[in-house]
Amino acid sequence: MEAQPLNIRAEADRAIVWEHDRLYLLDQRLLPAREEYLELREAAASATAITDMVVRGAPAIGITAAYAVVLAARARFAESAERWKERIEQDLRLLAASRPTAVNLFWAIERMRGRIATLGEGDPEAALLSEAMSIHREDAAANRAMGDLGAALIDGPTSVITHCNAGALATGGYGTALGVIRSAHVAGKLRQVYADETRPWLQGSRLTAWELSRDGLPVTLLADGAAAARMAQGGIGWIIVGSDRIAANGDVANKIGTYSLAVAARHHGVRVMVAAPTSTIDMQVASGEQIPIESRDPREVLFCGGRQVGAEGVDAWNPVFDVTPAGLVDAIVTERGAVLSPDREKLEKLMA
Template sequence: MATTNPTDIPRTLSWQGETTGCLRMIDQTLLPMELREIDCDSVEQVWEAIRALRVRGAPAIGVAAAYGVVLGVRSAASGSRDEFDAALDKTATYLASSRPTAVNLFWALDRMRQFAGGHPEASPSELTALLLDEARRIDDEDRAMCAAIGRVGAELLSDGDAVLTHCNAGGLATAGDGTALSVFFAAAAAGKKIEVYVDETRPLLQGARLTQWELMQRNIPATLICDSMAGWVMKQGRVQAVVTGADRIAANGDAANKIGTYSVATLAKAHGIPFYVAAPTSTFDLALPDGSQIPIEERAAEEITHGFGRQTAPDNAQVFNPAFDVTDAALIQAIFTERGVIRPVTTENVRKMVGSSAADN
């Protein structure tokens, strides 16, 4: 695919119109060869888009789910309030079943439920419009959050640094510039020369397909490597830091992210390279004391045995395909949030920074 002018890249997802409108998003399963937007005008389409990774990344999933609530309840806008509340509960429960690990999904759904509960006198039609306004606020807040995380993290990178990242935590994973990638974008905007090494991120290659593509659109020097090359790149002194995103962070700072992140963090520790996580406060789940209780999604065996349509393993091969792993807080030098840096990463410091804004389900 030819390089696109960054100003021509559409937003990862956006609402089109008013309550009768639709959720428009980039279909990320087609990148990098095709940049195509799809319109979701039913909650079932949003569920499928989340499950099939057409939209992915914890913050983006949360925003998509908030808009999905609007799509799910608007058919009940002409009924009674009891019918509307039942539709809201059914919609939120349904969307929550799409993927289990990213806490932003449940955070956004809980926020929409609580918002509706805070307007008991509103008619169904009024509440539908108010819920759309709330979803737009979640969207706007996410974009502001990305910018703030970028500014916070960029302060810890030096001019001339090379940084390794894993999976995709860029604009495609959020409503704004991303979490980990926003750090690189902010550093570059501040005049720092930053180079990025991009793990391809097996088995679905989000690093190769999405992160490398995003960085090239923004003219950030980027070098793509296989996941298994990360340790050698570190040993050669090619990188000075690692920055990744996260899909759920426990109260002690243990962080779930795309499978392979734990290996990268362990390698960084062995080579004396700081490992940083960039994530909004909405990604913290203070109800979980540590990462052992974070639910880990397991995906279809075919993602490994038939990657992108071609069989690469024997018939009936036994497969283990967790989509995420958990990096221990002891391996994380700091967490960049929109409120500032958590360092050292301890339960006490997490609670001081995150407070009551975190998911506490």
């Protein structure tokens, strides 16, 4: 089949698209300057796209991996109709290694592996594609549900601060933290959104501001270090963020800078809400100390826009995530409900 371009307007709700029997990702490295889709035809390219930040955000990474399993099954079945299940394990391992912190990645791979186990003889593509599409649809529906549940906790009108991008770009649609913000806006509870720029990849500046401004929501950018000063001026009701993994005790791993934001929020009497699907909650990890934290190339900190900004010969520490202790979190909002002052007992009850 000839490669076909994806002729649609770039939309945050269509960051991940299956069309023409191929996977297309809105290349988030190029936003907001350019809106282009990258076509993917194989699992290895999908894993590279995850590692290279073409797609990011825990739910979106999981959805991408699910579609990548479809691409892998297509290729492995073409190689050997008898041995494709054995050979696809190599692709699943490759996908699992693409981002170590985002638990949704492993959840999606395991769900697809479970579907593979049920298949008999014959071409597996249609069944696996149906499963991947279900994962995609379910995530978008979960985001709508948690958006309404989170908005119900907000006494408005008020202003909020968000960090990184936990919107439609990071999910199957609508968003987790930005889903709550969207629902609060519709309910008339939102005065202003302050988006941390989120160094070093500037997801807040490039992505969150892009999403919210296109949807007509009032958004103002903050340098990461300005958030505490803005809280000190008053009028901020909530910090609302997403998560890449939540431990069984309620500790939350999210984009680096979330922990310091939560510490500042506690000092200023500002509440902290984490919006994430239940697929982000890892009951096998007792606390945040056990969550693997991905580190990336120091050049991401030492360079900006291809230009060196760090002093020559100086190294950089570049963890992608930090862990916010459960004691600093006022609410974890999922599609199943909101957990206030989270702890292990409450999360066990939620996940039962």
